[in-house]
Amino acid sequence: MAETEFAEHIYGNVDATQCSNLDEDNVYANQQTITTETRDERKTEGGKFTGGDTTEVKYYRVAVVSLGLLCFLLLAVIMSVGITGTAERDQLRNEIQLQQLMYNNLTQEKDQLQALNTNLTQEKDQLQALNTNLTQEKDQLQANNTDLTQENNKLLGIIRWTCFGSSQYYISSEQKTWADSKQHCMNLGAHLVIIDSEEEQRLIYTQGKRAWIGLSDSETESIWKWVDGKVLGDSGYWMKGEPNDTNGEDCAEILPQKEPLASWNDESCRKEKNYICEKAK
Numbered sequence: 001m002a003e004t005e006f007a008e009h010i011y012g013n014v015d016a017t018q019c020s021n022l023d024e025d026n027v028y029a030n031q032q033t034i035t036t037e038t039r040d041e042r043k044t045e046g047g048k049f050t051g052g053d054t055t056e057v058k059y060y061r062v063a064v065v066s067l068g069l070l071c072f073l074l075l076a077v078i079m080s081v082g083i084t085g086t087a088e089r090d091q092l093r094n095e096i097q098l099q100q101l102m103y104n105n106l107t108q109e110k111d112q113l114q115a116l117n118t119n120l121t122q123e124k125d126q127l128q129a130l131n132t133n134l135t136q137e138k139d140q141l142q143a144n145n146t147d148l149t150q151e152n153n154k155l156l157g158i159i160r161w162t163c164f165g166s167s168q169y170y171i172s173s174e175q176k177t178w179a180d181s182k183q184h185c186m187n188l189g190a191h192l193v194i195i196d197s198e199e200e201q202r203l204i205y206t207q208g209k210r211a212w213i214g215l216s217d218s219e220t221e222s223i224w225k226w227v228d229g230k231v232l233g234d235s236g237y238w239m240k241g242e243p244n245d246t247n248g249e250d251c252a253e254i255l256p257q258k259e260p261l262a263s264w265n266d267e268s269c270r271k272e273k274n275y276i277c278e279k280a281k
């Protein structure tokens, strides 16, 4: 029976005038009749419908429900696995990003260290070059010093010192004023000769030159003092009539052509004469 015919059959049994009195028992009585008729029709169609139809439907429904539950569980599992995989993938991605960041930092530090190492290497090379230059300059200065020392020794070698007693003497070949002579002796580490014994007087006398000795009265007239500050007193080996201070003679010389023990004369200090230096051995 079609649905339209089925609906007409149901509501055809209901009298329009009885609608207000229609109760549920009448409706469901019609429905039960229709249901019985429907089952009878299904029973006659091909003979397939039997009295066990309700049990198969139940089994069918149970199977459908079970299959649905199974699908639901499978979907839940898939979603759970998907969520877990997504979380693990995110965590792995974060770890990769962190490792990449650390790698970048290490690479930058490595580059900085390489640059620093390059700078230090350059500074080391510069210091080594500077050290080499300084070493060469030091060697050159040492060589120059050696040359100067040798030249100084040669110059000193030209000055011939004569040893006597505890002293040694230098008789100059050049002539200077008394003051310049005194200064030159000091430059040689000596002083104008101080004659303080007869033996020394005789030695100086025999040197054979007219020369300045370290005696003067320039500070106080007639007070003769040696260059070390000692006063001569009444002693001395003056020539006869000397010192006479003619025109202000304040410096003493020795004249070898006179008597050995009477050979001193006072002279003008501005005159240039040979001179005799004395220093300790």
Ligand SMILES: [Ca+2]
Binding pocket: 167, 193, 194, 195, 196, 200, 278
């Ligand atoms: Ca002396």
Ligand SMILES: [Ca+2]
Binding pocket: 217, 221, 222, 243, 245, 248, 249, 250, 251, 266
């Ligand atoms: Ca004088």
Ligand SMILES: [Ca+2]
Binding pocket: 242, 243, 244, 245, 246, 249, 265, 266, 267
């Ligand atoms: Ca004189």
